[in-house]
Amino acid sequence: MKNNGGGNVKYLFGPVASRRLGLSLGVDLLGKKHCNLNCVYCELGKTEGVSLSNERGLFVKTHDVTAELEEFFKNGGKADVVTFSGAGEPTLALNLKEVIEDAKKISPCKVAVLTNGVLLHMPEVRDALSGADIVVPSxxxxxKSTFLKVNRPAAGVDFDLMLQGLKDFCAGYKGSIFLEILLVEGINDSLSELFEMRRFINSLENIEKIQLNTVARAGAEEYARPVDAEAAKRACLILGPKAEAVSGYSGARIEAQEEELKSIIYESARLRPVSAEEVSTMLNINRNEAQELLWELEYDGLVDKTVREGKEFFLGKHA
Ligand code: SF4
Structure with a gap:
């Protein structure tokens, strides 16, 4: 493969214009697909056989990668960011830390790592990532039930440990964290899942952005379909002001109309009674607006009001 640094390369790809990172020069530390997940939407296809493993290893030689990076920049190659992604999960590579350190010395660019987050519970992985400027955890x-459906983990991957690892990483990391959520129609786009995501994300420190993506091209499974713009809008609203749609939509947080807000509140009130304060927090709207929308839903006959300990709660009626 050739790149704009002029050489034949094996471990570099691009640079490609990335909406979220700028001109991104990709680095692959895996050689061929190695991943601890087998996501239904993976553009690299299914993770099968020995490729699906939670074991870390040395897949390519550090020197071979750094030699390509040196060549690229020596020949005038241009990029905004050197991005570790490639043919699978970069944190599985035991030499990630040293290649990040070398990339910082060789290039004037920022270094980013795209990770599925499975191994963030390991102190040595968090230490390796501490050298990067940007980390994009998925x-x-x-x-857990949705995780099993959408990400289909390798044996030994522990969902709760993974969530704790993400929390610990976010608390300790000094660079920029862009959390990436990829929505697949009918699999992880339900309101209840999005509210759970929001609840968990609220417990994470230092999240700079939440980037919403969807299936862009054929992936591991034909049934993995993109969500439509309406679903992306709803997800942005639920996930809060840091959320932005980066794939196929406007690229900025999309403001929903009143009817859409009411529909989200109604769906959430069908799951459990909600107060104006909760709606205000959930949708990042002011409390008075939340109260008015709840009253309108009550007027429309879609929710019932109850008063508990002097406070109003609204419960969605089932059709
Ligand atoms: S984590 Fe990334 S590389 Fe691994 S299966 Fe999922 S999408 Fe593919």
Whole structure:
């Protein structure tokens, strides 16, 4: 493969214009697919056989990768960011830390790592990532049942440990964290899953952005379909002001109309009674607006009001 640094390369790809990172020069530390997940939407296809493993290893030689990076920049190659992603999960590579350190010395660029987050519970992985400027952890599910459906982990991957690892990483990391959520129609886009995501994300420190993506091209499973713009809008609203749709939509947080807000509140009130304060927090709207929307839903006959300890709660009626 050739790149704009002019050489034939094996471990570098691009640079490609990335909406979230700028001009991104990709680095692959895996050689061929190695991953601890087998996501239904994976553009690299299914993770099968020995490729699906939670074991870390040395897949390519550090020197071979750094030699390509040196060549690229020596020949005038241009990029905004050197991004570790490649043919699977970069944190499985035992030499991630040293290649990040070398990339910082060789290039004038920022270094980013895209990770599925499975190994963030390991102190040595968090230490390796501490050398990067930007980390983009994936977070496609807040419940184990959805995680199993969308990410289909390798044996030994522990969902609760993974969530704790993400929390610990966010608390300790000094660079920028862009959390990435990839929504797949009918699999991880339900309101209850999105509310669970929101609840968990609220417990994370230092999240700079939440980037919502969806299936862009054929992946591991044909049934993995993209969500539509309406679903992306709803997800942005539920996930809060840091959420932005980066794939196929406007690229900025999309403001929902009143009817859409009412529909989200109604769906959430069908799951459990909600107060104006909760709606205000959930949708990042002011309390008075939340109260008015709840009253409108009550007027429309869609929710019932109850008063508990002097406070109003609204419960959605089932059709
Ligand atoms: S984590 Fe990334 S590389 Fe691994 S299966 Fe999922 S999408 Fe593919």
């Amino acid at each position: 977070f496609d599910a807040a419940t």
